[in-house]
Amino acid sequence: MGIEPGRLHFSWISSAEASKFVDVARAVSEEVRKTGPSSKLIKKLPEVA
Amino acid sequence: MEAYTAKVREAAQRLLRETKVDLVMGFQRGTIPLMSQPVLIRNANEAERLHWDSCCGSNLANYLPKRKERIAVVAKGCDARNIVVQILENQIKREQLYIIGVPCLGMIDRRQVLGALQGREPLSVSETNAHLVIQGKGFEEKLERSLFLQDNCAICIHRNPVLFDELVAEPVPEQTEVDRYEDVRGIEKMTADERWQYFRDLLAPCIRCYACRNACPMCYCPTCFVDESTPQWLGKGIDPTDTTTFHFLRAYHLAGRCTDCGNCQRVCPVGINMRQLNKKLEKEIKERYGYETGLSIEQRPPLDTYRPDDPQQDFK
Numbered sequence: 001m002g003i004e005p006g007r008l009h010f011s012w013i014s015s016a017e018a019s020k021f022v023d024v025a026r027a028v029s030e031e032v033r034k035t036g037p038s039s040k041l042i043k044k045l046p047e048v049a
Numbered sequence: 050m051e052a053y054t055a056k057v058r059e060a061a062q063r064l065l066r067e068t069k070v071d072l073v074m075g076f077q078r079g080t081i082p083l084m085s086q087p088v089l090i091r092n093a094n095e096a097e098r099l100h101w102d103s104c105c106g107s108n109l110a111n112y113l114p115k116r117k118e119r120i121a122v123v124a125k126g127c128d129a130r131n132i133v134v135q136i137l138e139n140q141i142k143r144e145q146l147y148i149i150g151v152p153c154l155g156m157i158d159r160r161q162v163l164g165a166l167q168g169r170e171p172l173s174v175s176e177t178n179a180h181l182v183i184q185g186k187g188f189e190e191k192l193e194r195s196l197f198l199q200d201n202c203a204i205c206i207h208r209n210p211v212l213f214d215e216l217v218a219e220p221v222p223e224q225t226e227v228d229r230y231e232d233v234r235g236i237e238k239m240t241a242d243e244r245w246q247y248f249r250d251l252l253a254p255c256i257r258c259y260a261c262r263n264a265c266p267m268c269y270c271p272t273c274f275v276d277e278s279t280p281q282w283l284g285k286g287i288d289p290t291d292t293t294t295f296h297f298l299r300a301y302h303l304a305g306r307c308t309d310c311g312n313c314q315r316v317c318p319v320g321i322n323m324r325q326l327n328k329k330l331e332k333e334i335k336e337r338y339g340y341e342t343g344l345s346i347e348q349r350p351p352l353d354t355y356r357p358d359d360p361q362q363d364f365k
Contacts, residue, residue, distance in 0.1 A: 001297055002245025040245055043290040
């Protein structure tokens with residue numbers, strides 16, 4: 001749909017796989033950080049004085 | 050296709066007289082030309098109201114989910130496939146239904162016809178297999194039927210109902226030389242930014258009226274995610290982020306379920322071609338699972354099937 005590659009990840013982690021969850025979460029956050037701030041699917045709330 | 054009218058009426062009368070069904074779902078003439086409308090007939094004497102022409106594009110499967118009566122329903126190729134999905138998803142029982150199958154030559158896109166009339170108002174429409182004859186005040190226009198089909202009908206590959214109890218006519222030849230995914234491949238070739246912009250422009254006119262959802266025979270959730278308030282998944286207005294989320298999420302909910310009946314695009318008051326989203330997912334399902342929606346009540350759809358020998362190893 002036009003989300004840049006590297007921002008969206010999918011994984012299948014069982015509730016018994018705690019260490020896998022840690023590894024994946026770490027890898028995903030590193031990867032996403034590299035792509036920088038998102039400009040898509042961002043909704044600006046109305047500014048209130 | 051007007052010749053089908055007599056057959057549909059005859060079947061309706063017979064089924065109601067023999068009390069095989071409680072009601073017949075079909076079409077009657079609309080209040081204006083080019084707009085045939087759904088009708089429920091409960092009495093054999095009323096069967097004369099039933100009608101069939103090329104303007105019966107609405108999908109009657111939309112009115113089936115969770116009904117308790119025994120129903121005879123008039124079904125085109127796409128409608129019959131939707132009924133198959135509804136049976137698979139336990140929304141209606143096969144035993145409740147008597148399907149009056151209609152081999153379909155494609156339905157007329159009313160907007161294209163009105164465009165060709167250039168502002169002149171049609172007052173009556175008649176048709177043959179090849180032509181539409183439109184009459185109005187001081188004019189008569191003969192249009193080639195095949196040039197005014199709905200977009201989805203022009204690329205339809207299942208014109209004959211896949212599931213039926215009787216057919217009103219001999220099956221029609223299926224279209225084999227059609228390319229269903231030409232536009233989808235064009236969008237796939239775009240870069241991420243181009244694609245983002247393309248969808249922004251595609252969905253920009255949306256006014257969030259939800260006509261597409263309401264007309265969809267597969268959108269039968271008692272409460273749609275867009276209407277939920279605890280939690281509220283997305284905003285109610287026409288903020289582009291909310292609009293985009295609505296359309297994409299709806300498309301994902303229809304993955305492997307949409308039959309491209311075209312009802313969403315047909316009812317859209319601002320003419321958005323949201324079928325492009327559904328067709329992309331249709332193409333994915335076909336390529337990944339070799340599955341075409343709604344062809345058999347024997348086969349479970351791929352997205353509700355689990356196999357222990359799932360071939361995807363790298364799904365970390």
